[in-house]
Every structure is written in C-alpha cells, then in structure tokens.
Amino acid sequence: MQVEIEARLNYAFENETQILLALQASQSRDQEIITESLVFEPSANYQTDKNLEGDRKLRAVVSGPTTITYRAVIENHLRPLLPAEGRRNLWAELPDYTFPFLLPSRFCPSDRFMRFTQREFANSPDGVARVVEILDWIYDHIDYVHGVSDAQTTALATFVDRAGVCRDFTHLAISLCRAIGVPARAVSAYALELQPPDFHAILEVYLENAWWLVDPTRLASVGGLVRIGSGRDASDIAFMTTDKPCQMIEQAISVSRFSKQGSRITSP
Known part of the structure; x- marks a missing residue:
C-alpha cells in the first residue's frame, strides 16, 4: 500500500533560532520512500542526520515567518503484527x-x-x-x-x-x-x-x-x-525542538492513499 503525506508547518521565529525537526519518514525495512521533498520558505540550509535504524532528524537555523513543507509517497510493506503468543526476553x-x-x-x-x-x-x-x-x-x-x-x-x-x-x-x-x-x-x-x-x-x-x-x-x-x-x-x-520560543501560525497534516492521478508529489 502506498501512502501520500504532506506536512506543512508555518511558524514565526522572532530571533535567529536553532531547530531540530523530525518530519521525514524513517528509512526502515518495512517502509520504502518512493519520492519525497522538503522545502523551506524562505530557503534555509539544513543538515539531516540518520541513526542506525534509519530514523532521520534535521538541523537548521531559521528566523522570521517560516514555512516548512514535507511531502512524500511511502510504500508500506507488509508490516508484521504483534504475534498471538510469545515470550518475554530475559x-x-x-x-x-x-x-x-x-x-x-x-x-x-x-x-x-x-x-x-x-x-x-x-x-x-x-x-x-x-x-x-x-x-x-x-x-x-x-x-x-x-x-x-x-x-x-x-x-x-x-x-x-x-x-x-x-x-x-x-x-x-x-x-x-x-x-x-x-x-x-x-x-x-x-x-x-x-x-x-x-x-x-x-x-x-x-x-x-x-x-x-x-x-x-x-x-x-x-x-x-x-x-x-x-x-x-x-x-x-517531538516533531520540532527549538532553542528559543516560537509561535505557531498554522500547521496542517494530510495522510491519504496515494493516487497517481492528481498527486501533489514531486521529486526533490
């Protein structure tokens, strides 16, 4: 099953602010990233760190009104459910x-x-x-x-x-x-x-x-x-961590089954 995601964060940062973002889908074995894009408005330099399990966090410095938009199409592979029985590991x-x-x-x-x-x-x-x-x-x-x-x-x-x-x-x-x-x-x-x-x-x-x-x-x-x-x-x-106070102007999350017709997704 393919899932289409859009996350839009519109925040006001009064002063130059360091941020940590956890918006991007994990690059784990049970889900495949078909395409994704991440856009800062106004543009900002950022760095993405990935741990051993494929989880990613982004670091950036922003100021003033800022909109961050993440879009992706994810292929969810068959994810195993909690088994009916099993023991606790010692x-x-x-x-x-x-x-x-x-x-x-x-x-x-x-x-x-x-x-x-x-x-x-x-x-x-x-x-x-x-x-x-x-x-x-x-x-x-x-x-x-x-x-x-x-x-x-x-x-x-x-x-x-x-x-x-x-x-x-x-x-x-x-x-x-x-x-x-x-x-x-x-x-x-x-x-x-x-x-x-x-x-x-x-x-x-x-x-x-x-x-x-x-x-x-x-x-x-x-x-x-x-x-x-x-x-x-x-x-x-947390999806966003900052070193200074900030104000949320608007935040919107959309998750739906992916349809090729009329899709909003574009390659990075």
Whole structure:
C-alpha cells in the first residue's frame, strides 16, 4: 500500500533560532520512500542526520515567518503484527541498545507502576499475553479526550485522570510495559485515516527478539502507519525542538492513499 503525506508547518521565529525537526519518514525495512521533498520558505540550509535504524532528524537555523513543507509517497510493506503468543526476553538475552527502554524516563516513571502491574497482571502468562492485557486495560480504562493533558503530563497523571490523547496513551503503555520488564519505546508516525489528521504517538515493544509496533488508542491501523522516529518518550520524538520560543501560525497534516492521478508529489 502506498501512502501520500504532506506536512506543512508555518511558524514565526522572532530571533535567529536553532531547530531540530523530525518530519521525514524513517528509512526502515518495512517502509520504502518512493519520492519525497522538503522545502523551506524562505530557503534555509539544513543538515539531516540518520541513526542506525534509519530514523532521520534535521538541523537548521531559521528566523522570521517560516514555512516548512514535507511531502512524500511511502510504500508500506507488509508490516508484521504483534504475534498471538510469545515470550518475554530475559534481560541477559536483550541487545544492549534496548536497556534504556527498560528504565524510567521523564514522562514514563515506570518504577511507580511496579506494584500495580504485579497485582493487576500477575495472573496472565508472561510475554505477549501480558502486554496485550496491558493494552486492553488501557483501552478499557482511559478515555480519549482532548484538553485534559498538556505537554508536561506524565503517565502517572494520565493514570490518575484516566483520560488523555495519543501521547498520554503511549506514555502509560510504555510505563506499564517497562514495569513488567518489557522494553518499550515511543514512536512518532503519520497515520492513515486518523481523524483529525495529526502527528500520531504510538509505541514499540520488544518481544521474541524483535520490535513490534502497536497503537494503544486503536485509532489507526498498524498497516497504515508511516514511522518517523523513536525514543524513550515524547521528549525524544517531538516533531520540532527549538532553542528559543516560537509561535505557531498554522500547521496542517494530510495522510491519504496515494493516487497517481492528481498527486501533489514531486521529486526533490
């Protein structure tokens, strides 16, 4: 399935500002970039860095009113879903790069949930079944509500409020998975058929020697997700990070099935 993406960010930067952008689709094995373009108006020099998993971040310096437009067509290959069963890897078996995703982080204080997970999920088989039970618990007990949380809300606050948006669902799922000894990391993505269209926060869990992509909100199908990047929590996957305050003028995200007729996409 081919997915067409357009992300347009229109911001005002009062002073010369350094920015980090996570807009570009990851160059990972389960998704192929057919074509893409990235345009700054006014033009700006930028540098793109790529990690070992194909996630890319862009660095630039901008000032004044600036519009950044990213367009792409992505071929989503058949993405494997979380298996029906499977065991949790022992820590001695884990690759060392998964260790940070076992530990508490800024928005995911997983150590605060250990007593709860031991009592709530102790009767389910260790591994995939326990992760699925956690995801079911979140879906059954947390309401998807805009305006309840903000950029400082942690998983602990979401657990108390029992409401939030995709970012909050993801932080709580990560915290509960880490509390049962399963590495979990936050993932930013473009999502087909998400309403309203926006950047979408989901997560990956490490089981059976592999990362598995899951959406705790159940608002988007895994097959229609275009992965951007991953990290410990929202602080690592923000679409834009700046060293000075800025003002959003307009922001628009569009994700749809690609049609060759009338496509907006052009090669870089």
